[in-house]
Structures are given as C-alpha cells and as structure tokens.
Amino acid sequence: MDSIDVARERALAWLQRIGRHGDAVAAILVALIVAMIVLPLPTFVIDGAIAVNICMALLLVTLALYLPSASAFSSFPVVLLFATLFRLGIEISTSRSILMRADAGAIVETFGRFVAGENVIVGSIVFIIIAIVQFIVVTKGAERVAEVGARFSLDSMPGRQMAIDADLRAGLARPESVPQLRAELARESRMHGAMDGAMKFVKGDAIAGLLIVMVNLAAGVALGVAQHDMPWADALQHYAVLTIGNGLVAQIPALLIALAAATLITRSDGQGPARADTVGRRIVAEALAAPQAWIAAGCVAALFGTVPGMPWYAFAALAVPMVALGGARLRRERPPRVADAPARATAAAVPDDRELRQIVPIRPIVVAVSPATEQGPRFDDLARAARRARNEIVMRYGLTVPGVELEGDGLLEGDAYRIAIDEVVVATGRFHWDCVCVEAAVLADRPAVQTWPQGYPLVEGASWIERAQWTGGEAGMNAGIEPLAYFSRLFAQLLHRHAARFVGVHEAQLLYGWLQREMPAAAKELAQAVSLPRFAEVLRMLVAERVSLRNVKQIVEALIAWAPQEKDTAVVVEHVRLALQAQICQEFSHDGILHAFVLEREVEAKMRASLQQTARGCRLALDHETAAAILDQLRCLVNRHVAGAIWPVILTTQDLRGPLRAWVQNELFDLYVLSYAELTPTQRVRSLGTVALEGG
Numbered sequence: 001m002d003s004i005d006v007a008r009e010r011a012l013a014w015l016q017r018i019g020r021h022g023d024a025v026a027a028i029l030v031a032l033i034v035a036m037i038v039l040p041l042p043t044f045v046i047d048g049a050i051a052v053n054i055c056m057a058l059l060l061v062t063l064a065l066y067l068p069s070a071s072a073f074s075s076f077p078v079v080l081l082f083a084t085l086f087r088l089g090i091e092i093s094t095s096r097s098i099l100m101r102a103d104a105g106a107i108v109e110t111f112g113r114f115v116a117g118e119n120v121i122v123g124s125i126v127f128i129i130i131a132i133v134q135f136i137v138v139t140k141g142a143e144r145v146a147e148v149g150a151r152f153s154l155d156s157m158p159g160r161q162m163a164i165d166a167d168l169r170a171g172l173a174r175p176e177s178v179p180q181l182r183a184e185l186a187r188e189s190r191m192h193g194a195m196d197g198a199m200k201f202v203k204g205d206a207i208a209g210l211l212i213v214m215v216n217l218a219a220g221v222a223l224g225v226a227q228h229d230m231p232w233a234d235a236l237q238h239y240a241v242l243t244i245g246n247g248l249v250a251q252i253p254a255l256l257i258a259l260a261a262a263t264l265i266t267r268s269d270g271q272g273p274a275r276a277d278t279v280g281r282r283i284v285a286e287a288l289a290a291p292q293a294w295i296a297a298g299c300v301a302a303l304f305g306t307v308p309g310m311p312w313y314a315f316a317a318l319a320v321p322m323v324a325l326g327g328a329r330l331r332r333e334r335p336p337r338v339a340d341a342p343a344r345a346t347a348a349a350v351p352d353d354r355e356l357r358q359i360v361p362i363r364p365i366v367v368a369v370s371p372a373t374e375q376g377p378r379f380d381d382l383a384r385a386a387r388r389a390r391n392e393i394v395m396r397y398g399l400t401v402p403g404v405e406l407e408g409d410g411l412l413e414g415d416a417y418r419i420a421i422d423e424v425v426v427a428t429g430r431f432h433w434d435c436v437c438v439e440a441a442v443l444a445d446r447p448a449v450q451t452w453p454q455g456y457p458l459v460e461g462a463s464w465i466e467r468a469q470w471t472g473g474e475a476g477m478n479a480g481i482e483p484l485a486y487f488s489r490l491f492a493q494l495l496h497r498h499a500a501r502f503v504g505v506h507e508a509q510l511l512y513g514w515l516q517r518e519m520p521a522a523a524k525e526l527a528q529a530v531s532l533p534r535f536a537e538v539l540r541m542l543v544a545e546r547v548s549l550r551n552v553k554q555i556v557e558a559l560i561a562w563a564p565q566e567k568d569t570a571v572v573v574e575h576v577r578l579a580l581q582a583q584i585c586q587e588f589s590h591d592g593i594l595h596a597f598v599l600e601r602e603v604e605a606k607m608r609a610s611l612q613q614t615a616r617g618c619r620l621a622l623d624h625e626t627a628a629a630i631l632d633q634l635r636c637l638v639n640r641h642v643a644g645a646i647w648p649v650i651l652t653t654q655d656l657r658g659p660l661r662a663w664v665q666n667e668l669f670d671l672y673v674l675s676y677a678e679l680t681p682t683q684r685v686r687s688l689g690t691v692a693l694e695g696g
Contacts, residue, residue: 029082036089040096043105049090050107050249056083057256064260074187076264077194083257084201087250091212094246098216099223104242112245120240127213127244127251134255135206142262143199149265150196153189160185166516166527195265202258209254213247294326364402364502365390367491368418374408378433378484382406385484389492398550399499399543400507419491421498427490435464437481497669500544508536511549515556522556530563538563541573545661545672547584554579570617570658574675581678588649588672594685596651596674597637600692603630607656620663630691631667637689638671648688649674 035041036049060079067073094104103109115123164181220239224230230238288294298319305315367386373379386404394401412418415431481489509532515523526535538559539549549555558579559572566572577584588594599607610621622630634650641648647670652660654675661673679685 029086033085033089036093040100041093043097043103046090046093046097047105047107049093050105053087053090053253057253060260061256064263067264070264071184071188071191073264074191076261077191077198080198080257080261081201084205087253088205088208091209091246091250095212095216098220098239098242098246102224102228102238104246108242108245108249110245111248112241115244115248120237123244124240127247130251130255131210131247134251134258135210138255138258138262139203139206142258142265143203145262145265146192146195146199150192153192157185157189195261199261202254202261205254209247209250213243216246217243288329291326291329294322294329298322298326362423363405364422365404366420366423367404367406368409368412368420369406370412370414370416371408371410373415373417373431381484382487385488386491389488390495393492393495393499397499397543397546397548399502400510401495401499401502419494421494422501426494426498431483431487432464433483434467435483436467437464437486493670496546500540503536503540503543505532505536508532508539511539511552515552519553522560525560526556529560534563534569535559537569538573538576541569542576546587547577547580548587551580551583568617574654574658577678582680584674584678585680585683588674592684594683595641595648595688596685597634597648597689597691598651598687600690602693603691604653604656606693607660611659618659620659626693629693633691634664634668634671638668641688651676651685
C-alpha cells in the first residue's frame, strides 16, 4: 500500500511540474502537429497519437458533464482549436501511410475490420451514417447554439453590468467582490465569442474528414492496382478497410469533442448554490421531479407491448421499471403531506451518527397532528383548509408566506394538534371532531366538553359541546362552528400575528427584483433613496399591523419621497401609511363603517406626557395604575362589542398611534390602532365607546 501511495504522490508531483510549464507543453504540441503534417511517421507513433486523440476526446466529454458552469472552462475554445489541429495532423499522417505503405497502424486496421468486416458496403454505410450524424446533427447544432449564445451574451452584458451596480448600491454585493463579478462576466462573454469562432473549426474539420476519406479511397485503389499490381477487388477491399478505419478514428473523437462543446454551450447555469450541480445531477433531479410523467409513459409503453407482433417482453422490461419508479417517487412525496410547501426538511429527520456538513434550515410553518388524524379521512380536508388560509393571506396582503407542512407526530395522541412557526410552538389544542363550538349564552344547561378562554376567533365563554347535544337552531355569533372552520380561523389568526417573521431582506430583494422588471425607473430611485435592510424593515412594520403590501406603487413612491429626509424608520412608516389610507380604512371597516374606540383628551395627554425615546423607538411609559385602568376599560369594550367580522380599532392622534399600538399589542394583539390622519374624507366612523381616566 505504501508503494502505491508513493507512486501516486510522484505522479501528482509530475503533473504539477507539467502544469507549471504549460506554455512549453503548448509549444511542444504545436511542434508535434507540424511534424505530423510534414514528416512521415512510423505506424507505432501513429497508433500512439490516435490513442491520445481518443482519450483526450473522452476527457473533454466528461469534463463538460462535470463542470459546474460553462465559464468554469473558459479555455475550452483554445483546447478545441488544438484538438482539431491535432486530429487533422493525425488524418494527414494516416493518409500518407495508407498511400505510401498500404498500412496505417493497428488501431486504424482494427477499427476498419471491426466495422466493415468482410462486407465493405456495410462498413461504408455505417461510416456514412456516423459522418452524417456528426456533421449535420451535432456540429451544425452546436455551431448554431454557439452563435446564438455569443449574440445573447453580448446583448445582455450592459444589463448585467447595471445589475451588478444596482446590487452594490442596494447593499447586496460587497464592494470587494464587485471586481471579481465584473471579471467573471467579461470572461464569460469572451468565452462565448471564442466558442462561436472555434465551432467553425469543428465544422471545417468534419468537412475535411469526409473529403480525406474519399481521396484516400479513390487514390488508394488506383495506387494498389497501378503500382502494387493488386486485383481491383482486393485493392478495393484492402484500401476500403483502411480508409473506413482512418475515417472512424477521426470522426469518433470529432463526434465526442463536438458533443462536449454542445454540452458546454447548451447547459443553463443556475444561480447560488445550485450552480455547483453537474449536468447529470440536474437532468436526473428535473426528470424525477414529475413522477406522474413516468407512470404515464410506462402505461403507454405497456400498451405498445400489447400490439400484435410486438416483442412484449422488451416493452414490459421498460414499462415496469418506469411505473415502479414513478410510483415510488409519488409515495415518497406523499408522506410529509405538505400543503403548498417544499418537501419535508432534513431537520425533521431522526438524527444519526453522521456529521452534518451543511446548514439545516428551520421549517417556517409546521402543523403536527397525531398518527390517527394523519391516517384518518379528515386529513386531506385539513390540508386544504390550511392551504386556503395561507393562500388567502398571500392574495390579500401580498406576503411571501412560506408553504404549510402537515406531518404526523407519534408524541401526539387522539385528535391533538400542534402549530409551530419557525419551529417554535405557538398553539396546541384538540380538534374535537365529534363536537361543535358555541357561545356560552346558548349553552343553557348542556354540559360542555371544554371551555375556552377569551380571545379571537372566539369570545369569552365559548365552549365545545357534543354534536348530539346540539340542534343547530340557536342564535349567536359563533353558534355551531365546526371543528375544521374553527381551526381555519385560528390558523389564519396565528399567521396574521406572526406575519412579520416572514418578511426580511430576502423578501425585500424579491420585491425589488419585481420592481426592476415592472417599474425600472421607480426601482432605480428606490435604490438611491433607501437601503435594502431599511426597505425590509419598513415592509416588516407594515405587515405587523395588517397593512397590505400589494399597493407597491404607493409604498415605493412614499419611500422615495420620505426615506431620504427621515432617519427614523417609524416616522417613514407613518408617511407610508398616510399614502395607503384608503386601503387601510377598507381593511378595518365592516360594510363601509369603521367601528372604533376613542380616547379622551386627558388620556391622550397622559400618554403623550409619558412618551420616552428608546433605542427601539418611541415608547409609552405609563404608571402601573393608569396602564391597568386603561387596559381594563379596553377589555370591557372589546368583550362588549366584538362580534363576527366586526373587530373594532382605536382612533387617536398620529403621534400616539405607533407607541400606543406597541403598548396595547402585548395584552390585546388583535386590537389595532389608527390615526385620525389615516381616515379618508368619506370614511364613516361609528364610535363604540370612550376610554377615560377614572374620576375624569
């Protein structure tokens, strides 16, 4: 084993020394090509050159398959040029040897006899087919792709340069990485241009190869009959075998190199970590992404096997694995029971003794149920309800909410469930599939299974009663809520409460990318007015108070106008809210009426006097007695007036709106605060009560 390691180290050291003298190696290769063209070579040297040519073609094909991107082999056009000249030198040497000595070495003769055998006509047809495929299909296609790629690369270069500048201004690219990005862009552009020219050499090589074969066959037969006194049949047989072998040892490496060039040009490079994928991995991953297609193709192949006269076993040997593979992939995708989300993350897997070599991200939204619920008939309905709740928020508020993952958890029993956001449990409970949720006012003397505390989506005293005890005729806001409907409302409420978690720099960048495509002028001004982290913070603060992000135009214009002037992000958000006053009023109104609680002037003055500027912004610092009195009044008002889709808000002055919302959300999260300035002139308001100081 030691001797093998020593030999390996010596080989690596030898290759490194060669690599350090690459210029000398290139010069020697050019000299060898010239020698092959000018000087007659012995057959063993020709055999060695042919073997090198074949191995080099195989190496280039495998390199093209394993390289992460086309620009990773930017010297490929030069390699392609030298490979073409080397192959032409071999063809000239073999042609000279065939015509002068009627011998071109063992490799040429073996190729010719293996393909032609005793039938020259069959061998000639096989060679013609290979030459047609190489010239018309591969070479012509690669040449066209190289031409289009060079043109598109040149046309897109200004836009990509501008994208790098925009990323630098937006803070997405580090200043020290910009020169490298520009150099990579220039290298990629030069490579595509060089490939366009190099493919012309490949095309010319293919044409030259066909002409050399015809010349060798005609001249060889003539020389064999005239100078070597060979019969016509023997001369044709002998020189045809050598000519076919010579053509094959030239056309097969040419076909492989053209295939390598086509593979390198036609691949579509990904972005980010996916760029490290090889061609083979990407093809397999994308082909297996649609298991239904494998099942359908397998069924069609099985139908072909039933046609009379068809070899059924051939189609069966293909149909069965295709259907089995598609079914296996389909079953693998089903167990996580994901509702509009990527497959279950690695973090959910049982850890083993292998060391992790990459970051395992958390799963954003997970609903865990018991195995009984997962395998029961209501699971699909539950998945659809979760998906509808998530999609409604996405459509209504313009959020990029992650997909919802539903999974079974053996630690849960019966009809229990658990909801986690960012793998932090935010709600637990039971579905009570055999019960109905009703208000305490309509319970009468019927026994309740469980009484729930106050809080939206139910009011104080709401309880679960058995379905057999419920007739369904009683009146009431929440009379007769089914378990699935209750879960949908609870799940939607939780998504609203934690929506700000789903807005960050990545989501802001996605929105900025959309602006660059749809409103490039606004995107340019926005990049100059506000940094990407601050843009993300503004979006996060809007989402935290149920303000839709769909009116992108108004949000961006307000940011462009106010972000350069105001350093406090909270103040900028207030200006954005003023620009969105119409949709804010519509969001919190019911039948066009805004139901609100108002604060007496003494209460507002007390709050205004308690304002304190902290590192996290302006905050209320009320004394304990005053804070408790105000919160008690707000709870009483909420319990008295909340009903169905009507959910009141607090109206106050603009300077108190933000601090009051930050203060009240700790106790009454779903009680939002609006300022008088955010009301449109035509907005109707119904006062549901006034918050006053005791004795005031």
